[in-house]
Amino acid sequence: MSAPTHDPSEYRARDTIPITRALISVSDKTGLLELVAALAAAGVEIVSTGTTAKTIADAGHPVTEVASVTGFQETLDGRVKTLHPAIHAGILADLRLANHEAQLLELGIRPFELVVVNLYPFIETIASGVTGDDAIEQIDIGGPAMVRAAAKNHANVAVVVSPDSYAQVIKAVTLGGTTLAQRQRLAGEAFAHTAAYDTAVAEFFAANVGIRAEHPRDEAHTFSVTASLKNVLRYGENSHQDASLYVTEHGAGIAQATQLGGKEMSYNNYVDADAALRTAYDFSEPAVAIIKHAQPCGIAVARGAGDPIASAHQRAHDCDPVSAYGGVIAANRPVTIEMARTVKDIFTEVVIAPDFDPEALELLQTKKNLRLLKLPPFYEREKREFKQISGGLLVQKPDVFDEFSSDxxxxxxxxxxxxxxxxxxxxxxxxxxxxxxxxxxxxxxxxxxxxxxxxxxxxxxxxxxxxxxxxxxxxxxxxxxxxxxxxxxxxxxxxxxxxxxxxxxxxxxxxxxxxxxxxxxxxxxxxxxxxxxx
CATH class of the missing domain: 3.40.140.20 (AICAR transformylase, duplication domain)
Structure with a gap:
């Protein structure tokens, strides 16, 4: 079935749209009450569901239950509550069209100018080890339907899927409404959010429910990779190339590291730091790798008495001190004050480690340009590696030493x-x-x-x-x-x-x-x- 088309002359211009009615249904309630307080103070009618409505009411704010709007109680253990024309017509009505506005009046349905929804925590649930029907029950249906509907109708509705966007909504309320540019950006974030959610569900099925392509090595027939923008970098490999850093859901590597000091990370810094990290973590003993232009200047494990990680660093540096100038250092143990004293006197771009002893951090932070990165608690290699080629991707399992034995x-x-x-x-x-x-x-x-x-x-x-x-x-x-x-x-x-x-x-x-x-x-x-x- 094809979608209806309209003569461009039928559309009435709408840019800034005041928020008078909001639909809120969130699993993650971070920042919810601050948002609700701002909406209530502006006289916005709030329609909500289940525990979200209870949280709002318990905080003393007026709220209308979805069931009061639909005339239909939640049923099937909450599986059906917002899937109703009284909700979706209010989200999807394109009020640039006079006939849509007339139909809402005829049906007695009020439109929404704001939809705030985040989804059942499916990704977090499976990450905790939940499987079977308990995992399946966390697949959201009504939430994605509302998000996609609002995102499609961004000409009229602002859709918010993350607490990170609440501040801009609160500001928009005080300024008289959301602009078309804001709604377009929020719609893009919403579609990316539902795409990542669907990808996680599809990968769960592929891994746990036996849905596989007919392939001799049991490869998935299709897959998706979804990542969120973390930083726009100054430039890429060279100064004329644009570059950005994106992070994957539940990643635990260089992209999730916390910067504790130094200048902004560059594209090349990330490439070298990841190579150094991968190298240092190939060893179970205290180890240090020094990398420059993605190549090792030195690799060593601890030997002898004294501080192990300081020993590993000194021995790695001694391999090629000339090339180590301006390099990247990765350690697979916390950086100690002994190691820091040596590093301080060597021009280094980045030091990355699982942690820094307080004295070591204080000393290294005196080098204002030295980038210091602390790894997330559970660093791990990706299960698949990708290399872009023209027209496609190459995918492989990483080369690791998990079961290495020289026997x-x-x-x-x-x-x-x-x-x-x-x-x-x-x-x-x-x-x-x-x-x-x-x-x-x-x-x-x-x-x-x-x-x-x-x-x-x-x-x-x-x-x-x-x-x-x-x-x-x-x-x-x-x-x-x-x-x-x-x-x-x-x-x-x-x-x-x-x-x-x-x-x-x-x-x-x-x-x-x-x-x-x-x-x-x-x-x-x-x-x-x-x-x-x-």
Whole structure:
């Protein structure tokens, strides 16, 4: 069925619309009474439902129950209360049209100029672990219907879905009404809100009710990603590019971090900080990663006596102090005063950590340009990663080490590594995942000492890693994110006197590579998996 059309000459102009009647039905009652008090003081008639009406009445404000408007009591345990022409005609009437106004008069229905609705807490309910019929019962029907109706009719009605918008409504009441521009913005927020809500419901069904596409790997046939604007950034990767930060519902990562000091975060700051964070949290021990241009300058875990996170930071910094200048630091433990004292003397763009000890925070806040970010309480990697390509998206599961064990590695050359060497190989294999391909990482005693990254052939990555390590290459261990296609790249590492190598294996020339390691008397393991990072 097609929608009716109207001659443009039929529409009467409406910009600022006074609020005389409001429909309010909210699950989240934050700020409700402040809004109601302002509306009541302005003589606005308030129509409401259930617990919202009770809250308003208990606060001493006049309120009309929806049932009094519809002449129909709530039924089916509250499933049906606002789904009635007396409500929806009042929301949907386009009063720019004389015949709509006449129909309302004939039906005895008064229009609404304001609809304030937020939905049953479905997302919060399933996040708490509720499943089955209890979760299904939290799927709102009447709420989205009212929100969408009001948003569609934004030429006549202001729709509010978040307490964050109450202040502008209160101001509009005092100024004589809402403007068309305000109503358009609120309508856009409302449609985004219902879209996110529907997406959460659809994903719940896909995950819990068995609705899947016929696909050999059981992938969802369609999916939606909904995010809310948090900040408009000064610019993007370069100064001529516009950029913004959006946050996803119930995210727990860099986008939700709290800034405790320093300048405004930039696009590049966020990219580097996220890469640093991901790297530091690849380790269970106290660890620090220093990143610049999305590449590691240094990665290390704590060693020896003294403050663990300060030790990890100093050892990560020692890998490449020149490149660390102007870098981003991530720690997987709270920043201590000992670490802060070292960081203070190094030009750094961002420090991100789960927390900052009070003394450390006070000291670092004296660096007025240093951005300090505190993670949300439960940082976690996203379950899916997206990369935009022309015309679509690539989607993959993240490369993580949740069930990592070097016990599955295969010894292909040399003697079985001793405990110390095995620990360094484990560290190097975790750390090389953070290096852009082609990636080679040299490590010693739980710290990177040389990194070769982003080269278009593995030989150059090996040369770069050895060059940056200098004298430290001798006696270190090496990790390669993918196999050596020829023995020439490995030979550079062997000539630099590395003591052990870990790599995926799988080249058609593995035998040549293994023979080179055997000739040098160097231990080499195959992991059977690679860690490309583009």
């Amino acid at each position: 599955a590695w295969t010894l292909v050359a040399g003697e079985e590594a001793d405990d110390s060497t095995r620990a360094d190989l484990d560290f190097a294999w975790r750390a090389v995942r953070a290096v852009k391909s082609n990636a080679i990482l040299l490590a010693d005693d739980g710290a990177s000492v040389g990194v070769g990254m982003g080269q278009v052939n593995r030989v150059d990555s090996c040369r770069l890693a050895v060059s940056r390590a200098g004298d430290r290459a001798a006696g270190s261990v090496a990790a390669s994110d993918a196999f050596f296609p020829f023995a020439d790249g490995l030979q550079i590492l062997l000539d630099a006197k590395v003591r052990a190598v870990v790599q995926p294996g799988g080249s058609i020339r593995d035998s040549d590579v293994i023979e080179a390691a055997k000739t040098a008397g160097v231990t080499m393991y195959f992991t059977g998996e690679r860690h490309f990072y583009h």
